[in-house]
Amino acid sequence: MFAKPVPGRTTADGEGDVVVLLIGMRVNRFWAVHQWVPVMLSMIRMLRELERDPGRGLLEHVLLTASPRTYYVVQYWESKEKLYAYASSPEMFHHRVWGIVNGKERAGKVRGHVGLWHEAYVVPEGSYESIYFDMPAFGLAKAHGQVPVERRGRYARDRFAYRSEAGAGEKRAG
Known part of the structure; x- marks a missing residue:
């Protein structure tokens, strides 16, 4: 399939x-x-x-x-x-x-x-990013889910800078 x-x-x-x-x-x-x-x-x-x-x-x-x-x-x-x-x-x-x-x-x-x-x-979070164009979920996206690129940032630098709530909390606490 x-x-x-x-x-x-x-x-x-x-x-x-x-x-x-x-x-x-x-x-x-x-x-x-x-x-x-x-x-x-x-x-x-x-x-x-x-x-x-x-x-x-x-x-x-x-x-x-x-x-x-x-x-x-x-x-x-x-x-x-x-x-x-x-x-x-x-x-x-x-x-x-x-x-x-x-x-x-x-x-x-x-x-x-x-x-x-x-x-x-x-x-570590902030040290990976990905982009897929007209692709089914593949690799990292298949492992963790696939979302529209706008949710993480249009550019690679924006996606690298993305922090989840847990990741952002760890940065503030550290």
Whole structure:
């Protein structure tokens, strides 16, 4: 099913800090299909696990390809605490997968067929902005909601300067 574009200019309706996780894999040896396909399937399985339990904190994700070798997921989370909780929870699939990876590494059985990476960011309010033109909700807007651009400011500098009531209160109190 295709989402309909929202006419005109819109922006994300995020308030407060935004948590972004980039996580992916690089196929170092294409012929080692038996090594990289399970990694790719594990990534998909973890996303499905998170989709089934929205309380875990994943708000949105986008699967991307950087090259024929490199695949990654941009994830938007409710908080870094929920991201940490998922990553370290013994009952979640991620914990089991990393146990296997770490065990292979300790045993010297990692052969470099697949590269794994992640980068995590907590972006403070006032340090992000977005604009979408004739787009359905996407990325940050899909994670936090989509509003007409006028609600946050016509120009990027205005959207960067936007503060939610909670964010403005923190600035005054600090």
